[in-house]
Amino acid sequence: MAISQRIFVDAIRKYCAGHGITIEVRSDGWLVVMQRGSQRRHAFGYDLGLNSAVAHRIANDKAATSEVLALAGLASVPHSLFLNPRLHDHVPPSGSWEVMLALLAEHRAGVVVKPNEGTSGRSVFLARSQPKLELAVNRIFASHASLAISPYLDIAHEIRVVLLDEEPLVVYGKNRPSVVGDGERSLLELAIAATSAERRAAVLRGMTDDLDKHELDAIVPAGERRMLNWRHNLDAGSRPMLLRQGEIRDTCIALAAKAASTIGIRFASVDVVSVDGRWLVLEINSGVMMEGLGRLHPELAYAAYEAALDKVFAAPST
Template sequence: MLNSQRIFVEAIRRYCADHHITVEVRADGWLIVMRGGGKRHCAFGYDLGLNSAVAHRIANDKSATADVLAMADVPCVPHVLFLNPELNAYVPSRGSWGAMLALLQQHPQGVVVKPNEGTSGKSVFLVSSAPALELAVNKIFAAHASLAMSPFLAIEHEVRVVLLDGTPLVVYGKDRPTVLGDGEHSLLELALTTLPADRRSAVLPGLFADVEKAVLDAIVPAGERRVLNWRHNLEFGARPRLVEQGEDRDICIALAQRAAEAIGIRFASIDVVRVDRGWQILEVNSGVMMEALSKLHPELVQAAYGAALDKVFG
């Protein structure tokens, strides 16, 4: 899909048409300039420009987000920052490798290594050995100035809350793809036969990358459900599902509101995860992306972006 065809761009165009605001789309859809009511306003990427520069920078930095939330006593997944060795003037004299190994030893179930900045789950690795850690670190540092390490958690559920000035606009879960064993077919066979064709390109690369061949080829016992990806990212095959009214939804909203207040962010999508029946913040995203959700609930996505644009144009 071209950048100019994103739902984000279409939602802005529709809003501007309904409110007699002129709109120009530049840079293949990444830059949008709006003029109306004596005001000129820009949107860039998935950022509508409501957040301060500091709030945006903190939300875009996983370790900074974790530090700010921890200081505000908001339950969150810790993320430890490590700089690329090429930034040697800012790296401790003792180096970073020893500290990375120490973190891995503290979490024998594994650690997640990812670029410290960025979204969408790309270049995110689950590692449980020193050689795998070294490979992941080298891959990330080949393209990024820093990385973040966090303990691997057996996440039961992940919920995204889209907030605007503390008001929840959208609350949806991310359901990972699964298969149900029949006692006759392997995990790979089940994945190939049960996944819809339009989801295979998103799910299968992660399955091949993360699951050992012996596990892929092993017969899955009848009645046993297997998750096909440890990630909850929508780009890797998870599907959005609106969260019904109830205690869990209220808890997620309350935590997201506390996180937004701590960072001072106005418009954001905040990921809340449940681990061992307790909820905590995973990430805060300054750019609000709802491409996957729009395929199921286009009117809800349009209303959310419209509410944010109302704040811009009064």
């Protein structure tokens, strides 16, 4: 799908058409210029311009978000920052490798290594050994200025809350793909058979990134359920499931709203995870991307962007 055909851009087009706003889509959809009378507004990437520069920068920095939330006493997943050795003027004289190894030794279940800035679960690796950690670090530093390391957690549920001024617009869970063994077929064969053509590439990409050939070719015992990916990202094959009214939904909304308030962000999606019965903030996304949700529930994505755009054009020009 071309960038200019994203639901985000389409939602802006529809809003502008219905509110007498002229629109120019440039840079293949990355830049959108909107004007109504003297009001001139811009959208860039997935950012509609409601958030302050500082709130945007904190949310876009996983380690900074973790630090701010921890200082405020909010339950969150810790992320440790490491700078690319190319930025040697800012790297401690002792280097970072020993600290990374110490984190790996501390968290016996493994660590998650990811770009410190970025979305969609790209270049996110699970490392349970020193060679895997070294490989992940080298891959990320090949194209990023920094990375973040967090403990690998056995996440039971991951919930995304899209907020506008601390009010929930959309709340949904991310259901990871899984298969049940029949005692005859391999994990890879089961995955191919159980996955639709449109989701197959994403699901298989996540599997082959994490599993070796032996694991993929191993026969899954009859009746045994296997998750196909440890990640919950929609881009990795998970499916969005709307959360019904209830205690879990209320708990996630309350925690997400506190997190958004803590960093002072207005329009954002907050990922909240359940670990051993405890809810934690995983990350905050300043750019609200709803492409995966929009494929199943386009009306919710359009309504969320419309509510945000109402706020954009309600604000006085600056």
